[in-house]
Amino acid sequence: MDIILGNIDLLFEFPIVNLKIILDGVMIGALFVLVAYGLALVWGVMNVKNLAQGDLVISGGYVSWWLVQQGFPALLGVPVAFIVMWGIGWVAYKLVISRVIERDLFTSLLATFGLAIMMAQILNLLFGSDTQSVDLGYDTLYFADGLIDVPIAKLIGVLMAAVLATGVIIFMKISRMGQAIRATAQDARAARVMGIDTEKVYAFTFSLNSGICGAAGAIIVMVWLIQPFYGIAYAIRAFVIVTAAGLGNLPGVIAAGLGIGALEQYGSHIFGIGYQQAIAVLLLLIVLIIRLIQQRRNRQVLK
Amino acid sequence: MKKLTLLTGLIAGVAMLFSQAGIAASCGEITIGSAISLTGKYATNGVHAQKGYEYAISKIAENGGVKVGGKCYNFKVIYYDDESKGDRGATLAERLISQDNVQYMLGPYSSGMTKAIAPVTEKYKIPMVEAEGASRSLFNKGYKYIFAVLSTSEQYLASAVTLAAEKAEENGKPASSVKVAIAVENDPFSLDIRAGVSEDAARLGMKVIIDEKLPRDLSDMSAILTKVKLLKPDLLIISGHSKGAVTAVRQIGEKNIKVPMIAITHCESADVVGKFGATANDILCSTQWSETLSYEDPLFGTAAEYETGFKSAYPEYKSKKVPYQTAQATAAVYVFKDAFERANSLDKEKVRDALSATDMKTFYGDIRFSAAGNNVAKPMVLRQIQDGKFNVVAPSAFASHKLNWPRQ
Numbered sequence: 001m002d003i004i005l006g007n008i009d010l011l012f013e014f015p016i017v018n019l020k021i022i023l024d025g026v027m028i029g030a031l032f033v034l035v036a037y038g039l040a041l042v043w044g045v046m047n048v049k050n051l052a053q054g055d056l057v058i059s060g061g062y063v064s065w066w067l068v069q070q071g072f073p074a075l076l077g078v079p080v081a082f083i084v085m086w087g088i089g090w091v092a093y094k095l096v097i098s099r100v101i102e103r104d105l106f107t108s109l110l111a112t113f114g115l116a117i118m119m120a121q122i123l124n125l126l127f128g129s130d131t132q133s134v135d136l137g138y139d140t141l142y143f144a145d146g147l148i149d150v151p152i153a154k155l156i157g158v159l160m161a162a163v164l165a166t167g168v169i170i171f172m173k174i175s176r177m178g179q180a181i182r183a184t185a186q187d188a189r190a191a192r193v194m195g196i197d198t199e200k201v202y203a204f205t206f207s208l209n210s211g212i213c214g215a216a217g218a219i220i221v222m223v224w225l226i227q228p229f230y231g232i233a234y235a236i237r238a239f240v241i242v243t244a245a246g247l248g249n250l251p252g253v254i255a256a257g258l259g260i261g262a263l264e265q266y267g268s269h270i271f272g273i274g275y276q277q278a279i280a281v282l283l284l285l286i287v288l289i290i291r292l293i294q295q296r297r298n299r300q301v302l303k
Numbered sequence: 304m305k306k307l308t309l310l311t312g313l314i315a316g317v318a319m320l321f322s323q324a325g326i327a328a329s330c331g332e333i334t335i336g337s338a339i340s341l342t343g344k345y346a347t348n349g350v351h352a353q354k355g356y357e358y359a360i361s362k363i364a365e366n367g368g369v370k371v372g373g374k375c376y377n378f379k380v381i382y383y384d385d386e387s388k389g390d391r392g393a394t395l396a397e398r399l400i401s402q403d404n405v406q407y408m409l410g411p412y413s414s415g416m417t418k419a420i421a422p423v424t425e426k427y428k429i430p431m432v433e434a435e436g437a438s439r440s441l442f443n444k445g446y447k448y449i450f451a452v453l454s455t456s457e458q459y460l461a462s463a464v465t466l467a468a469e470k471a472e473e474n475g476k477p478a479s480s481v482k483v484a485i486a487v488e489n490d491p492f493s494l495d496i497r498a499g500v501s502e503d504a505a506r507l508g509m510k511v512i513i514d515e516k517l518p519r520d521l522s523d524m525s526a527i528l529t530k531v532k533l534l535k536p537d538l539l540i541i542s543g544h545s546k547g548a549v550t551a552v553r554q555i556g557e558k559n560i561k562v563p564m565i566a567i568t569h570c571e572s573a574d575v576v577g578k579f580g581a582t583a584n585d586i587l588c589s590t591q592w593s594e595t596l597s598y599e600d601p602l603f604g605t606a607a608e609y610e611t612g613f614k615s616a617y618p619e620y621k622s623k624k625v626p627y628q629t630a631q632a633t634a635a636v637y638v639f640k641d642a643f644e645r646a647n648s649l650d651k652e653k654v655r656d657a658l659s660a661t662d663m664k665t666f667y668g669d670i671r672f673s674a675a676g677n678n679v680a681k682p683m684v685l686r687q688i689q690d691g692k693f694n695v696v697a698p699s700a701f702a703s704h705k706l707n708w709p710r711q
Contacts, residue, residue, distance in 0.1 A: 003514070010533055017529060024525045121342060129346030131546045133553060135579055140557050147532060151557040224522040225549050229344055233520040268526035274489055274516035276526075 007270045020148045021265045027154050027223075029261020030161045033254050034216040035234050036241035037165065038209035044247040045185040045205045046101050051112040052092075053238050054231030055119040056210050060085045060217025061226035062123055065132050074134045074222055078160055081218035082211040089210020093203050101202060116231060123228035133225040157219040164215055168208070169250065181205055185248065233277065240284040243291070330368045330375040333649065335639070336399030337380050337409040338420065343387025344519065347545050348572055348628045349412040352435050355632025356380060356409055358613055362633075366602060369640045372647055378636065385411055389419035396423040405429070406651045409635055410449075412628070414438030414456065414492040421449050430655040432642075434635035435628060437591075438491040439498075442675035449676045450658050452634045452667065456492050457499030458683045459589040460540050462697050463566035464503040466587075466685065467538040470564070470708050479508030484536035484562075486527050486551075488543035489516040496542045496568065512536055517543040524550050528558050541567040548573035556582030563709030566685070572626040576691050583688045585710040590684050592627040592667050593695055595703055602637060603666040609633070624693065634667035 011018055035057055042050050063084045064077025072080075096115055100108040138152035172178035183191040184201045192198050216234075220226060241260060245252030260280060267279035337356065340349030360378045368375035381403055385392035392411055399405045400423065408424050410417050410433020417436025421444070424431045430448045437456035441449065468478035483504050487493035497514075504511055512534050515527055521543055531539060539562045541551045548567050552575040555565065570576075570588035592598075594610040603609045610625045613633075638661055643649070646657035662671045668681035685697040687706060694704035 007530070010530065014533055017533065020529060021526070024523075024529075028523060124342050124346060129342065129350065131347070131549045131573060133549055133578055135553070135582075140559060142559065146559060147529075149558045154557075225546065225553065226522075227344075227546060228346075229342075230520060230522065233522070265526060269529065272515045273486070273521075273524055273526050274518050276518055276523075277520060 003272070004270055011269070014147070016144045016147050017269075019144075021269055022262050023148065023150065025262030025265035026258050027158050027261070028264070029258035030158045031216050031220055031223075032234070032237045032241060032261055033257030034161050034165060034212055036238040036245070036253050036257050037168070037250070038212040038216075039238040040242045040245070040247050040249075040253055041181075041205055041212075042209045043242060045181055046097070046202050048097060048101060048108045048112065048206075049105070049239075050097075050209070051109060051235055052116040052119060052231070053209075053213060054233065054235030055116045055123075056085060056089065056213035056231075057217040057220065057234045058226050058228065058231045059088065059119060059123060060214025061221035062127050062132070062217075062228075063214060064218035065134055065221050065226070066127070068134050074136050075156070077134075077218040077221070078164075078215050081214040082164075085214025085217075086207045086211035088214075089207040090203060092210065093206040097206055098199070098202065116235070120228050120231060127228065129228055131225050131227045132221065134222050136222055151223075154223050157223045160219055161216065164212065165254075168212065177201075177204060236277070236284075237280055240280050240287070243284060244287040330364070330377045332379045333369065333376045333407070333643070334403070334405055335378055335380045335407045335409050336383075336396070336403060336405030338383045338385045338392050338395035338399065338411050338416075339409075340387040340412045340416065341382070341384040343385075344546075345387040345412050345416065345544070348435065348569075348626070349387070351572060351626045351628040352412050352632040353382065354613075354617055355434070355629035356636055358616055358629070359633040359636035361616070362602065362612070363636070363640055369643050371643050371649060376643070378639070380409060381405060385416060387413075387416070389415055392416045392419045393423055396420045400424070400427045400429055406649070407431070407639065407654065409632075409639075410434055410436055410451075413490070414441060414495070415490055417441055417449075418491060421446055424448055428651065428655075430651055430658055432635045432638050432658065434631040436492075438495050439677075440491060440495070442673070442677045446676060448655055450638070450661070450672050451677050452638055452670055453591050453631050453678060454681055454683045455677050456495035457502070459496045459499065459568055460542065460566050460685075461499040461503045462683060462685050463538065463540065463564065463587055463589070464500055464507065464509070466697050466706065467564050468507050468509075470706075471537070477508075479510075481507070481509045481538060482534070482536040483509050483511045483538045483540065484513035484527075484531055484534070485511060485540045486513065486515045486517055486524065486543070487540070488519070488521070488547055490519075493517075493542040493544075493547075493568075496540070500540050517541075517547055521546050521550055524554055525558065528554055528560055531560055531562060532558070535562075537563050539565045541565070542569075545569050545573040548575055549578065552579050552583050552586065555586075561710070565710060570686075570688065571624045571693070572628060574623050576688060576693075577623060580691065584690065585707045586688050587696070588686050588688065588693065590627050590686055590693075591681075592630045593684055593686060593693065594625065595695055596668070596684065596701060598664070598666050598668050600637070600663070600665045603633070606630075606666045609666045630667050634665050634670065637665055637667075638663070638670060 060081040063081040067077045100111045136153040140151045180196045241256040245256040268276040364377045368377045383395040408431035412435040414436040432450045439455045487497045548569045566587040575583040594606045599605045642657040646653040671680040673679045686693040687696045696706045
């Protein structure tokens with residue numbers, strides 16, 4: 001208890017620390033936003049709760065890491081991971097996901113959980129279980145007597161995440177495929193009647209999600225670290241964010257993502273870093289309770 | 304008639320096959336069981352340990368095997384993957400003993416996993432030599448069949464506290480002026496490290512100003528490092544297996560943390576020098592073993608010879624250090640060989656008694672077990688990363704280089 005009070009005192013004694021915590025949180029949150037956006041896409045369009053989301057991220061990280069081992073520049077890893085993971089996503093769709101779209105909730109959860117375990121083990125066999133990380137070798141910018149530090153690598157990572165997110169948003173708004181995806185999300189049967197090839201839309205959506213995750217993973221390996229079994233940490237956060245923001249609510253996803261990043265940092269500052277993930281889960285619980293209260297009059301049948 | 308000739312031919316053929324096999328494998332087999340982490344969060348070091356076992360087995364086979372009762376034997380290990388989960392480890396140990404009829408066990412990786420298996424081996428009275436479980440809680444339960452070749456974990460970083468005290472006194476300050484920050488993972492091994500450090504710090508009157516537990520899926524510790532910047536400790540202790548070491552070194556560099564002394568575990572297995580280069584400089588790393596130490600034995604040669612031998616057997620280690628996790632796994636197999644030969648029997652009770660009487664010098668250090676089964680003959684070593692090289696700086700009896708202090 002004394003320690004917690006002491007930690008809170010520190011926040012007041014050095015107000016600049018608050019800014020630093022928020023900054024750290026937002027930089028992590030930006031990556032969470034990418035992963036959560038992909039999840040919201042798949043969830044909204046094909047009603048598949050993809051538990052393998054985190055493992056797609058980690059796979060993307062390994063693609064980028066492998067490229068660096070072959071002597072390619074690290075920044076190239078982001079587009080390459082996007083493309084490679086797009087392909088892997090397409091294969092996963094054809095093999096597994098396409099068979100569970102029309103099924104109930106548990107079938108899709110079980111199938112994607114299986115996919116998650118498979119992917120983690122394949123990564124483990126291919127690359128070994130070492131923790132991996134790519135050092136870009138860039139400098140760090142310091143502000144406020146060195147109390148605030150912004151590694152340039154992180155800055156680049158956040159920028160790339162922003163560029164990718166903007167690109168996807170524009171694509172969804174103006175392209176024909178983007179329109180078809182949105183139409184399918186609204187009502188798949190009506191979209192079919194209108195001549196949209198929903199099978200193609202599904203395959204495209206899952207591949208797009210996989211590509212986004214891959215790019216996020218490639219950024220994560222430059223800024224933090226990856227390990228074959230780290231996927232679950234990203235999957236959990238993506239679920240928290242999507243549940244909090246709701247499907248098809250992009251500003252909500254961005255706000256929730258950045259917010260969770262910052263809140264986790266605050267939580268780990270005050271209660272100790274051991275509670276970082278507990279805070280994400282606690283937030284999920286609170287969000288679910290609030291949703292339940294909000295929707296108590298709005299009862300629906302389960303599809 | 305034709306059938307008969309065919310049959311005779313067949314019998315003759317089979318008989319020949321057998322006799323040939325007899326010549327080729329003149330040595331018998333001693334089967335040992337091991338449930339070890341090949342997947343999951345401990346897989347990095349689990350694999351290091353497995354290779355250590357395998358290297359010892361092939362080396363023993365090359366040098367005439369294990370001599371028991373005038374006959375020669377080779378070790379064969381049945382491995383199961385415990386997926387880094389304790390309950391799985393215990394189930395697999397049961398399976399090894401009751402289904403595969405294994406009479407002897409080699410340990411898993413990590414204290415937690417060893418703790419999960421020890422009650423099983425104890426129940427079936429199966430002697431287990433383990434090389435990767437250093438938690439002292441393994442050795443206060445009255446277990447009789449567990450033998451650990453390594454030093455217990457509360458000793459891992461305790462010597463860094465002593466070293467920090469020495470440095471403070473050299474600079475005219477009392478040892479009690481040293482402020483300590485501790486960040487360790489919430490698992491038995493790391494908590495022992497914390498216990499060892501806090502005990503020594505308390506004895507010297509030092510103040511522990513940060514005391515945090517790292518989560519299992521750690522990839523960001525900026526919250527702790529921000530506090531370190533604000534509170535300016537003199538000694539920073541971090542232990543969280545490989546991921547703890549990678550995260551710590553990466554972010555210490557990024558955040559430009561200036562603490563005079565930083566001590567972490569698992570530097571080698573995390574390959575912090577290969578990943579981060581100069582950032583890792585002047586960090587202290589605890590180790591069970593170092594290839595520069597002057598230990599020696601007739602089978603593996605000196606510590607340095609062990610390293611070259613291992614690297615030529617496993618070329619993937621060429622560019623990095625052979626982790627101590629590998630060396631001690633090899634030592635565990637060597638201890639088994641020695642015990643079998645002294646027992647001169649394959650009876651597990653006799654082997655257990657021989658194990659408890661072990662007193663040998665190996666490339667890994669002296670090995671002598673206490674009644675509780677931990678090795679009391681070998682000290683922990685502290686190395687500092689100096690220009691990308693691991694140099695022994697403490698304890699002073701083994702120090703090959705001077706300590707760089709304060710860390711820049």
